[in-house]
Amino acid sequence: MSTPTTVRTEPSVHRPRDERRLPWYHLVFTGIAGLLVAIAVLAIVGALSVTSAILLGFVLHLLFGWGYSLLREGPRWATDRLMTLLVIGAFAISMFPLLSLLWSVISRGLTRVIAARPTTFAFWTEDMSGIIGGADAGGVFHAIVGTLLITLWASIISIPVGLFTAIFLVEYANVGWKRTLGRGVTFLVDVMTGIPSIVAGLFGLAVFIAFMPDQSVRMGIMGAVALSLLMIPTVVRNSEEMLRLVPMDLREAAYALGVPKWLTIVKVVLRTAIAGLTTGITLAIARVIGETAPLLLTVGMVTSVNWNMFDGRMATLPTFINQQYRNGNANCMSDTVTNPINQEVYACAVSTNIDRAWAAAFTLIVIVMVLNIIARMISHYFSPKLSR
Amino acid sequence: MSTADIEPDAASAPPASMKSGGRRFGDALFNALSVGSGLLIFVTLAAVAIFLTLESLPAIIASREFSGSADFSLIEYSLPLVFGTVLASAIALVIAIPISLGIALFISHFAPRRLASALGYMIDLLAAVPSVVYGLWGGVWLVPKLEPLYVFLNTYFGWIPLFAGEPTAPMRNLASASVVLAVMVLPIITAVSREVFLQTPRLQEEAALALGATRWETIRTVVLPFGRGGVVAASMLGLGRALGETMAVLMILAPGATFSLHILEVGRHNSIAANIASKQAEASGVDMSLLIFTGLVLFVLTFVINAIARWIVARSGPKS
Numbered sequence: 001m002s003t004p005t006t007v008r009t010e011p012s013v014h015r016p017r018d019e020r021r022l023p024w025y026h027l028v029f030t031g032i033a034g035l036l037v038a039i040a041v042l043a044i045v046g047a048l049s050v051t052s053a054i055l056l057g058f059v060l061h062l063l064f065g066w067g068y069s070l071l072r073e074g075p076r077w078a079t080d081r082l083m084t085l086l087v088i089g090a091f092a093i094s095m096f097p098l099l100s101l102l103w104s105v106i107s108r109g110l111t112r113v114i115a116a117r118p119t120t121f122a123f124w125t126e127d128m129s130g131i132i133g134g135a136d137a138g139g140v141f142h143a144i145v146g147t148l149l150i151t152l153w154a155s156i157i158s159i160p161v162g163l164f165t166a167i168f169l170v171e172y173a174n175v176g177w178k179r180t181l182g183r184g185v186t187f188l189v190d191v192m193t194g195i196p197s198i199v200a201g202l203f204g205l206a207v208f209i210a211f212m213p214d215q216s217v218r219m220g221i222m223g224a225v226a227l228s229l230l231m232i233p234t235v236v237r238n239s240e241e242m243l244r245l246v247p248m249d250l251r252e253a254a255y256a257l258g259v260p261k262w263l264t265i266v267k268v269v270l271r272t273a274i275a276g277l278t279t280g281i282t283l284a285i286a287r288v289i290g291e292t293a294p295l296l297l298t299v300g301m302v303t304s305v306n307w308n309m310f311d312g313r314m315a316t317l318p319t320f321i322n323q324q325y326r327n328g329n330a331n332c333m334s335d336t337v338t339n340p341i342n343q344e345v346y347a348c349a350v351s352t353n354i355d356r357a358w359a360a361a362f363t364l365i366v367i368v369m370v371l372n373i374i375a376r377m378i379s380h381y382f383s384p385k386l387s388r
Numbered sequence: 389m390s391t392a393d394i395e396p397d398a399a400s401a402p403p404a405s406m407k408s409g410g411r412r413f414g415d416a417l418f419n420a421l422s423v424g425s426g427l428l429i430f431v432t433l434a435a436v437a438i439f440l441t442l443e444s445l446p447a448i449i450a451s452r453e454f455s456g457s458a459d460f461s462l463i464e465y466s467l468p469l470v471f472g473t474v475l476a477s478a479i480a481l482v483i484a485i486p487i488s489l490g491i492a493l494f495i496s497h498f499a500p501r502r503l504a505s506a507l508g509y510m511i512d513l514l515a516a517v518p519s520v521v522y523g524l525w526g527g528v529w530l531v532p533k534l535e536p537l538y539v540f541l542n543t544y545f546g547w548i549p550l551f552a553g554e555p556t557a558p559m560r561n562l563a564s565a566s567v568v569l570a571v572m573v574l575p576i577i578t579a580v581s582r583e584v585f586l587q588t589p590r591l592q593e594e595a596a597l598a599l600g601a602t603r604w605e606t607i608r609t610v611v612l613p614f615g616r617g618g619v620v621a622a623s624m625l626g627l628g629r630a631l632g633e634t635m636a637v638l639m640i641l642a643p644g645a646t647f648s649l650h651i652l653e654v655g656r657h658n659s660i661a662a663n664i665a666s667k668q669a670e671a672s673g674v675d676m677s678l679l680i681f682t683g684l685v686l687f688v689l690t691f692v693i694n695a696i697a698r699w700i701v702a703r704s705g706p707k708s
Binding site: 051076077079080083084086087088089090091093094095097098100101104105160161162163164165167168169171172173178181182184185187188189190191192193194195196197198199202203205206207209210215216229232236260261262263265286289290291292293296297300318319321322325326354357358361364365368369372 | 430
């Protein structure tokens with residue numbers, strides 16, 4: 001919990017002799033004391049559990065550490081000690097959901113992914129067609145295809161628009177009316193960053209049902225349009241930051257050689273910033289790939305693979321997770337369940353829907369993490385060495 | 389494109405006689421493409437507002453407020469949703485702001501310099517988790533774990549209106565949804581406040597330390613006053629995110645439509661976003677317009693809050 005530096009004195013600070021600072025390990029002692037008292041109290045009350053012991057232990061640690069410091073060091077340092085503990089506690093609390101979430105997803109999701117139903121990793125190669133009731137089978141191949149296709153199309157729409165907007169803001173919006181326009185664009189991009197994802201979904205839906213005779217039309221491209229509304233501002237922000245990092249000297253050198261502006265942008269500015277741009281775009285993709293609400297509204301759900309973005313509903317990983325979670329526990333009358341149409345027999349499991357939801361969540365998180373790692377690696381290995 | 393529109397650097401470019409046709413074409417194309425993209429941003433946002441308004445018009449016209457005799461009322465339908473949305477976000481912020489400030493201070497001023505960036509990355513990971521996974525985690529894992537806490541609060545602090553009422557398991561109540569929302573807005577508030585805290589003038593901090601201030605006194609007298617604007621803006625950004633968040637509320641909250649303050653009771657509240665997501669599959673015609681109308685309300689709400697937040701950031705920005 002406590003780090004050695006939390007109470008290390010600044011070497012330049014002059015300390016009056018009467019304010020003796022205690023070494024950091026006194027914090028460990030009060031911490032252990034707090035934990036022991038907490039365990040004892042909880043054992044007597046009969047509510048002993050790891051969570052409750054840690055929570056009460058931390059509160060007691062605050063109390064003991066503060067009181068002890070008050071006696072030995074005086075009120076000012078006691079407050080300092082208390083705040084240090086509180087701040088460390090805040091960080092520890094925030095790690096709690098992250099770790100428990102990752103643990104749940106990995107322990108429950110990975111188990112289902114590698115479970116041999118019928119073969120290991122079949123979860124990633126099969127779809128949900130013909131899976132009924134509590135059948136302990138099926139997979140997310142159709143949802144993976146849908147997610148990748150829709151994200152690809154969203155990228156095809158967003159990356160050019162976002163990149164050219166960033167180029168406009170950095171290279172063109174310097175004087176006159178373009179400067180005014182640039183200010184407006186910057187403001188609107190900020191506002192777009194805050195658009196709720198469900199509103200983006202409603203927009204995608206409203207645009208298409210305004211022009212289509214069929215009000216219940218749902219297709220992949222609608223989802224891609226909705227997602228690009230969320231993706232464009234991120235691409236603009238990230239790219240603009242990277243383009244501004246390109247030194248003015250490089251542009252001026254190119255202009256001095258008589259290179260036209262567009263060629264300077266393509267050959268000098270974009271080429272210098274390419275690593276940063278790729279990183280920013282990858283992060284933008286990672287951001288929208290997990291969006292659920294817009295897809296819920298625009299692409300619906302199916303049980304088998306649909307490769308056509310312009311016709312029919314599509315399944316995606318996020319909406320698949322939501323659907324399986326909503327299905328809840330399955331109803332198992334016997335050990336097996338038979339599909340009445342093709343007479344296939346599956347094992348029946350009560351938790352099959354929730355298991356599939358966790359496994360799909362694991363798949364989604366793996367995709368997001370891989371994208372994040374790729375982004376970090378690109379920025380780490382390929383960024384130009386500008387400063388020598 | 390007239391010559392007046394050509395960029396300032398054109399003056400330093402070779403005379404027109406030396407220019408090849410492709411060169412001019414390339415410049416004109418790039419100019420048009422980038423200005424066009426900038427304009428497209430304007431058009432897109434305008435289109436969002438226009439399409440949402442157009443599609444919600446049927447509901448506005450058909451509602452009791454305008455036609456006088458319809459069987460539904462816009463205000464009666466929307467207000468409980470707005471109330472639920474705001475209440476859930478407010479509780480999420482009350483939970484998230486102190487914790488985020490603690491984390492931001494920990495990373496900027498308490499943690500060892502070498503660890504700080506790694507710890508910051510851990511917090512960013514929280515932001516990378518898709519919202520639907522938070523919903524799943526909240527609904528399956530967190531809700532049962534929170535039950536003892538709610539029973540405790542209800543038993544001993546039931547005299548506070550917020551904790552009053554009769555909570556029943558499973559605890560799919562507003563409080564659970566708010567806890568998950570708090571986890572989701574935490575990384576945003578942390579990231580912005582951390583940046584602001586790191587921008588505190590080094591000399592002021594060192595001056596405070598030189599006067600014998602403890603680390604906390606330095607933070608209280610120098611860092612926090614300096615970062616106040618940034619923290620307010622960060623909280624507003626977090627609020628904008630919490631208001632518009634769909635999945636956490638949809639997957640955790642058992643919906644209802646009342647103005648109840650009892651956040652531990654199940655089936656009392658709903659949020660705009662979650663309501664849209666749950667009703668859209670069956671809705672068509674006027675029902676759909678009604679949902680789009682609530683979406684428009686949400687859009688305006690988040691637009692105003694984000695604009696205020698950005699304004700605060702912009703105002704306090706150049707000073708730093």
